[in-house]
Amino acid sequence: MTGFTPSLENLIDRFASLPSVGRKSAQRLAFHVLDMDDTQAENFIEAIRNARKSVHRCSICCNFTDNDICSICSSKERDKSTICVVEDPRDIVAFEKTHEYSGLYHVLHGVISPINDISPEDICIKELISRLGEGNVKEVIMATNPTVEGEATAMYISKLIKPLGVKVSRLAYGIPVGADLEFADEFTLIRAIEGRKDI
Amino acid sequence: MTGFTPSLENLIDRFASLPSVGRKSAQRLAFHVLDMDDTQAENFIEAIRNARKSVHRCSICCNFTDNDICSICSSKERDKSTICVVEDPRDIVAFEKTHEYSGLYHVLHGVISPINDISPEDICIKELISRLGEGNVKEVIMATNPTVEGEATAMYISKLIKPLGVKVSRLAYGIPVGADLEFADEFTLIRAIEGRKDI
Numbered sequence: 001m002t003g004f005t006p007s008l009e010n011l012i013d014r015f016a017s018l019p020s021v022g023r024k025s026a027q028r029l030a031f032h033v034l035d036m037d038d039t040q041a042e043n044f045i046e047a048i049r050n051a052r053k054s055v056h057r058c059s060i061c062c063n064f065t066d067n068d069i070c071s072i073c074s075s076k077e078r079d080k081s082t083i084c085v086v087e088d089p090r091d092i093v094a095f096e097k098t099h100e101y102s103g104l105y106h107v108l109h110g111v112i113s114p115i116n117d118i119s120p121e122d123i124c125i126k127e128l129i130s131r132l133g134e135g136n137v138k139e140v141i142m143a144t145n146p147t148v149e150g151e152a153t154a155m156y157i158s159k160l161i162k163p164l165g166v167k168v169s170r171l172a173y174g175i176p177v178g179a180d181l182e183f184a185d186e187f188t189l190i191r192a193i194e195g196r197k198d199i
Numbered sequence: 200m201t202g203f204t205p206s207l208e209n210l211i212d213r214f215a216s217l218p219s220v221g222r223k224s225a226q227r228l229a230f231h232v233l234d235m236d237d238t239q240a241e242n243f244i245e246a247i248r249n250a251r252k253s254v255h256r257c258s259i260c261c262n263f264t265d266n267d268i269c270s271i272c273s274s275k276e277r278d279k280s281t282i283c284v285v286e287d288p289r290d291i292v293a294f295e296k297t298h299e300y301s302g303l304y305h306v307l308h309g310v311i312s313p314i315n316d317i318s319p320e321d322i323c324i325k326e327l328i329s330r331l332g333e334g335n336v337k338e339v340i341m342a343t344n345p346t347v348e349g350e351a352t353a354m355y356i357s358k359l360i361k362p363l364g365v366k367v368s369r370l371a372y373g374i375p376v377g378a379d380l381e382f383a384d385e386f387t388l389i390r391a392i393e394g395r396k397d398i
Binding site for chain 2: 011021027049093
């Protein structure tokens with residue numbers, strides 16, 4: 001015998017194929033699944049089925065939603081003149097936790113990345129542009145990640161938007177709150193000096 | 200909005216309830232499941248269902264198997280006079296990797312642990328004792344973990360077995376191969392001195 005019984009080995013392989021799950025973790029997860037009672041196991045399977053069936057992209061902002069239009073786009077309390085453009089639905093949750101931003105969002109579902117064969121057509125840029133056609137939006141905040149691809153995507157989109165007469169801004173770069181200057185990288189420090197403000 | 204859409208939030212909760220899966224990992228796993236194509240998702244669900252349906256305990260050694268009797272117990276090439284007693288099916292895989300042990304196994308599925316309300320009747324001790332009744336077994340190797348509970352379980356079982364005239368042994372304690380003596384704990388060092396051998 002070199003491993004576990006085939007059906008268990010298969011379950012371990014499936015778990016091991018998930019992102020950042022190693023072989024040992026996959027074993028632990030598979031053993032846990034065997035230990036579940038029937039209700040727990042069926043609830044787990046049902047959660048997978050239900051999420052895959054129900055979750056789709058909001059027809060306005062492309063965020064994940066169970067409905068046709070997400071709760072943010074359909075809210076009457078949000079400021080409809082501002083759109084914050086993010087790479088991933090998880091970024092929206094991060095912004096919402098601040099309770100400071102009351103505008104709308106737009107999820108690109110990725111960034112332009114020639115090396116990974118992701119072109120502008122592969123992410124939700126045309127959906128963003130079509131939202132600007134209605135004339136209600138005054139400002140678009142580019143909140144892609146501060147990486148090479150995130151930066152390039154922000155530049156690409158801003159060039160498309162500016163001719164439409166909509167203001168485009170970018171999140172501020174600088175020292176993270178609570179960080180130690182000693183350990184800040186030089187690029188962050190350069191941006192922090194460039195972006196300094198009068199006090 | 201404070202989180203994700205309900206069906207996605209539910210899936211994240213299910214993943215987060217698995218052992219050693221934190222909130223961020225659960226999000227990553229749930230997003231990955233949404234990204235799967237239909238075949239992958241159904242294969243994943245089928246692997247869970249199939250493992251839960253097919254995997255049960257070998258009627259001889261209590262190891263996990265898809266059949267009535269596991270591949271080790273049914274093998275004609277194993278030495279049927281020796282039984283190695285382990286806590287968990289994963290321990291068998293570890294022993295099998297050495298290619299050195301050719302006897303049989305017995306899986307206890309736990310250790311006696313009064314603090315966790317696990318008594319001798321809750322683990323597969325009676326199945327082990329009944330195997331010894333046939334008289335073929337000459338030696339039982341206690342290979343429970345070197346923890347307080349593992350040790351106590353080994354002692355408990357050895358007291359049950361000795362009156363049956365079967366030899367009982369325990370895995371050797373000592374310095375792990377490749378370890379640095381400087382970092383060995385004192386209990387391990389004491390056992391290593393006690394167990395020293397002539398060279």
